Amino acid sequence: MDCKTIKELCYEYTNLGEADIEKLETMASQIPYTSELTGTDIFIDAPLKDGVDAVVLAWARPKKRSLYGHSVVGELAFATSEPAVYRTIKTGSTSRNVRGVSQEGIPIEQTVVAIRNATDDVIGTLIMERDISEDLRQEEQVEFLTQTAERLSNTLMYLSTTGSQFEDWVGNGLYVLNKNNKITYVNKKAAQIYHDLHGFEASGNDFYLTMFDCSTLDELLDHLKNPVEYCILEKNYFFQAYPLVTYGELSGCVVSFRDITDLRKKEQELHAQSNIIREIHHRVKNNLQNVAALLRLQMRRSDLDEVKAEFLASINRIISISMVHDVFACQTCDTVDLRELSQRILKGLLESSALPEQNIETRVEGQSVLLSSSQAVPLALVINELLTNSFKHGFKFLGSGLIILKLAETDGQIQLSVWDNGPEPLEPFDIVKQRRLGLQIVDSLVGEQLDGEFEMNRIEGMTCVTVGFPKHYSEEPS
Known part of the structure; x- marks a missing residue:
């Protein structure tokens, strides 16, 4: 750890005195051990002179794996992007288990502890960041299994066996399949598409897995665990499958779909409008630059410095506006x-x-x-x-x-x-x-x-x- 670098950063960005800087240097020499022990990235930040944002003074990373591909020492941590650091600097309170996303897009959990001097003033923060990708995956899996067991097994299986009309409850096309891939229930939307595709009724017949390039129910569930778009009979649909579990075993699944044809048409219209708007910005930019070029020609014809100065001021104003249109001509968003x-x-x-x-x-x-x-x-x-x-x-x-x-x-x-x-x-x-x-x-x-x-x-x-x-x-x- 380069203590001189910490001192230089403190002199440049903070109002800390010698004693406070020495304390931070001492802390910085210890964080590599903490990082290796906990397997987490450890940082020391110090508040800037404005008392709002902070500067990264030190960083220690575990040998096996770090959340960061490059050093962030010397970079500024703005209060808007590091609310936990800002809170601890302002209040002195410890901020625990604050979730966010690292610069590399990795989900993290952050704990921030205040570093105090001899007079109990907050002179910096000690930050520990932990990768929680696996935690989130497990939470999502538990939530998914809970929803599947409670909502789908209990409700859908009950409704399918009693013959209740629950298409209004779902609002989409719906097939309920047993473990042998037989359709045990189908609502009106799904029945119509099945008949148009195959020429006979859906109920009691096989659900054609080959349409989704699958050969088993397990493959179908894996393939349609998230919405997948298919074009059927010149219309666009989102298909998704949900497992039905009874007494801990797979007893079937529900295949739900919704028509997104109008949505795709609107997206195409918006894309066309976006292209038109970008073209307008491009033409406005070109026209403004042409006007600026004409003014430059006129400016060169004058021998008076005052006249040239006024021409130049007008040219710069036009060019500034053209720069805005140039930016919008090269992007799809309106910002x-x-x-x-x-x-x-x-x-x-x-x-x-x-x-x-x-x-x-x-x-x-x-x-x-x-x-x-x-x-x-x-x-x-x-x-x-x-x-x-x-x-x-x-x-x-x-x-x-x-x-x-x-x-x-x-x-x-x-x-x-x-x-x-x-x-x-x-x-x-x-x-x-x-x-x-x-x-x-x-x-x-x-x-x-x-x-x-x-x-x-x-x-x-x-x-x-x-x-x-x-x-x-x-x-x-x-």
């Missing part, structure tokens, strides 16, 4: 990753706005945030204007600088902020917002289309423009 979109806009502006001799460092921080198309387009313009404001006014006469775009989502509220270390404006921020066209555009878009607010501040030698607005969720198509 866009705000982090990815911000990186694309930032890269484009850096290429078009920064001078060759300037050294402007840029980065995007924070979590991925998914937005609907109705919010993505105005927000793309907002991001463009805020970044352009930093390039144009923050570093106009400087050789170097730093621009940071930060993203966060909390309780349905989106917060986006742009930071730059350029000089502080000579005028108050209220006057700056009124005089700069780009900031007027931001004010209008945020207030009218995003139902949010934005403000400007000077914090620790950096100009910070913050935009906050509620997240709108796309409605699923009916």
